[in-house]
Amino acid sequence: MIKKISAAVVTLAVTLTTVIAPAQADIDLNFGLYASDKPTAVVKQFRPLITKIEDELSRELGEKVSIHTRISPTYEQAIDKLATGEVDFSRFGPASYVLVKDKNPAVELIAMESKKGKNMRKGYIIAHQDSSLQNMAELKGKRFAFGSEKSTIGRYFAQLLLTEAGVNSSDLVKQNYLGRHDKVGESVAKGDYDAGAMKSSTFKKFLKKGRKIRVLKEFNLATKAWAVREGVNDRVKTGLTKVLMAFSNEKDGDKKALKILKKDGFLPADDAAYNTVRKAIHNSSQFFE
Amino acid sequence: MLKLFSSWSIGTQAFWVMLLVSFTLLGVGVTSFSRTLYSSQLKHLEEDIEKRTALFSTTLLDAIISEDLPVLETTLQGLKQIHPNLIGAEFCNYRRDPILSWGTNIPSCTNNFGLESESPFEIITTSRKTIIFEGENFGSIALRWDLSQPFKVLKDRVFQFTLSLSAASLLLVLTLFIVIKVLVVRPIGRIDRYLRSVEQQVVDSKSSKKYGSKEMIHLCEGVDILHRSMLEEYKLREEREYLLATLEDKVDERTKELKLTNNQLSSIMNNMVEALFVIDSTRQVMIHNPAATKLFTTLSDNLVDSGEVNFISLFPSSVQPQIEKILINSTSQHIEENIFIETGGTKNLLELSTAPLSSNTLILLRDITLQRELEERRQMESFQSGVAEMSITIMHNIGNILAGLVGQIHKVKKGGESINRVTTLLMQLLEKFDEVPVDKQRKVIAKSVELIDDKLRGDIVKPARHLEKGVNSISEIIRLQKSNIKPIFQLTNFQPRTLINDVVIMLEPQHKVNRIAISIDITDEIHELYLPRNQLFQVLVNIVKNSIEAIAESKLKNGEGKIVIQLTKSKVDKVAGYLFTVEDNGIGIDSAQLKDLFQFGKSSKKDGSGVGLHSSGNFANSFGGKMWVDSDGVERGASSNVWLPLQQRIKV
Secondary structure: OHHHHHHHHHHHHHHHHHHHOOOOOOEEEEEEEEOOOOHHHHHHHHHHHHHHHHHHHHHHHOOOEEEEEEEEOOHHHHHHHHHOOOOOEEEEOHHHHHHHHHHOOOOEEEEEEEEOOEOEEEEEEEEEOOOOOOOHHHHOOOEEEEOOOOOHHHHHHHHHHHHHOOOOHHHOOEEEEOOOHHHHHHHHHHOOOOEEEEEHHHHHHHHHHOOOEEEEEEEEEEOOEEEEOOOOOHHHHHHHHHHHHHOEOOOHHHHHHHHOOOOOEEEEOOHHHHHHHHHHHHOHHHHHO | OHHHHHHOOHHHHHHHHHHHHHHHHHHHHHHHHHHHHHHHHHHHHHHHHHHHHHHHHHHOHHHHHOOOHHHHHHHHHHHHHHOOOEEEEEEEOOOOOEEEEEEOOOOOOOOOOOOEOOOOOOOEEEEEEEEEEOOEEEEEEEEEEEOHHHHHHHHHHHHHHHHHHHHHHHHHHHHHHHHHHHHHHHHHHHHHHHHHHHHOOOOOOOHHHHHOOHHHHHHHHHHHHHHHHHHHHHHHHHHHHHHHHHHHHHHHHHHHHHHHHHHHHHHHHHHOOOEEEEEOOOOEEEEEOHHHHHHHHHHOOOOOOOOOOEOHHHOOOOOHHHHHHHHHHHOOOOEEEEEEEEEOOEEEEEEEEEEEOOOOEEEEEEEOHHHHHHHHHHHHHHHHHHHHHHHHHHHHHHHHHHHHHHHHHHHHHHHHHHHHHHHHHHHHHHHOOOOOOHHHHHHHHHHHHHHHHHHHHHHHHHHHHHHHHHHHHHHHHHHHHHHHOOOOOOEEEEOHHHHHHHHHHHOHHHHHHOOOEEEEEEOOOOOOEEEEHHHHHHHHHHHHHHHHHHHHHOOOOOOOOEEEEEEEEEEEOOEEEEEEEEEEOOOOOOHHHHOOOOOOOOOOOOOOOOOHHHHHHHHHHHOOOEEEEEEOOOOOOEEEEEEEEOOOOOOO
């Protein structure tokens, strides 16, 4: 009997609190990322940018916006989370964007990161500094280090260029997915592999450290994509797009946040910019034929 | 029980009481210490669990942030192996939705966070921690710990430690009390027995040897000594009582002696010619004799026989500063000084002697006016006698010569008469010259010339030579007397202040008319002089009188004149002596006159005789001293200086 009375009192108290308290106007958003580095390092890297977006979006929407960072340990999980709507918006590399779009076409590209005012950036096929390799075709019978299986540069672009140079999977004496760009760079510098695929920022970092690597082949690809899940509130989508487009290196407050992306702002969405990547992914099976 | 306890010796009682108290304190101490130790260890265990939970959250941070289930599972497996007392765990995301749960007794993330235990001794404990990174909540962990084994280990260790401590303490207490028993209780018993034997007088000096330890032997020997001392003390006490009994008689006898002495002393005091005073430090008269009353009854009406009288107030105000000065010095030394006082037209000279007592001063006063007069009279008589003797001697010598000269004068007289007779014959011859033949004339004239020549040679020239010799002898006697006679200096002991006071009093009519201020400055150490007082007195009168007249002749107004009479010790040509200086601010002396001042008949004053300074200078010179006068010029004052050499003192 006492238990019943207590339960009734608690229920009444909760109800009254709900009724009397002002309506919760907060907007909670989940931002998806995949762990390109240690999750704590990724959080540390993106927190200033997320905080800036929270502030600007709150101002834009006139409501308190809280953005929670959802870091997925793998590309697949990150793609699934946006495709299934577990996260509201994500930052993807070109390959992941193509894959999530393939998985759920309703996923919508809202912005592209700007690299010196362009939506394109560079990727490299690298070799050891002392290597005699002169072109991609000479990689036949050699060892090749790939990045992640879902990586645009680390896998799809590398395999597309190898195929185009007439080198298939069977022509390589050793090949492996090492997971991250830095691991590819280290293994080529050590001589564990003859060549590998690497993004430009990692390549520059390695040169600075004095690692013995050089460019064997340079290529262009689209910058990273910011996409929202299917069915996201239009007001939020528009607001978020507006906030991203408003980022500028000219503003002191934005400069610090953009520094972590190593980009100078955002550009309007252009899905066609990912066609090369799309082609590389869709034709990736040719590499294994 | 209490009866049994009372029957024990005090040593045994103390032993058991101390043993009981020690055991009680030991029990309380060990229990308290064990509790503290247990609480401390438990706290340590709780802190350890808390640290482990924090370490878990750090280790699992990346996996929880990325909700990486495989990594979480792998890490949990590893942690389970490291921490076998971890029996359940739950990892939740930021919404507190469980990501991974494990164990038979799964804790919940949703409860309040922190270390949770139902009681300090609860064996199953849950610890919780929220994962917050970069200000963002990423989830939480809850861990369930079975602390049965650590608790058991803790209890066992505390128990073992307590047991060891108790055993060690018990052993220590027992050892301590055995030591006390051996070293304190037993010796006390022995001392008790020994003291009983002493009390019963059955102990000898060697009996202490059987008490073993060196300290005990010393103690027993000490008791022996004390015992003997007590016996001696008893003996002394008996003697003292005997002495006390006879003391009263001795006191009576002594009192009688003292009374007699006192009477004799009173008699001496009463019959003393000198006035006797005993005064205290405030100059109040404490004791005085009848002579004192008599002396001051005639001098002052202030003296009363009883009540407080100030000694200084007994004297005229003119000498009170002098008395005060004497009394100041009298506290540390014996002083003798003469005081010249004048009251009611009577002049008295008092000899004052002081002797310091413990805190008082003894003063003797003697009226020496008559004695001094007699002395001066004796000196005058002596002087006159000397002069008379000298005159007689001179007259005697001159008389002797004159007696010799009378015969010569008689011869001259006879010679004169003979020549006179020849002259008469020649006159008679001259009257009858024409009648007398030439031959006869020649014979008579030749005879007359021969006679005159004979008389002149024998009766005139020769006695004249004798007369001349006699006169020369008289001159020689006078000269010799003059050279042989030295001034007679009657040296006496006297007090310089008294002398100078006498001089000032002597000239009082003169200096009072001009209202001249005369001050006396005598160096403190000169209390007595041994010099010819009379001559010195005359010299000082001369020069002070000169100063008074110099002030009178100056342009100074009445009352502006000042004379300072000073006496100091001074050396001239390395000879020790006394220097009297009389300095005035009178008319002064022109420098041209200074060198002739001591010549007979020379004076700087209008009506001066020129005798005073001359005779004063002669006195100083004849005494081996010196006298000189200084002046900066007219209207600039002058100072007269008399320096006399120190004479070997002869105490009269």
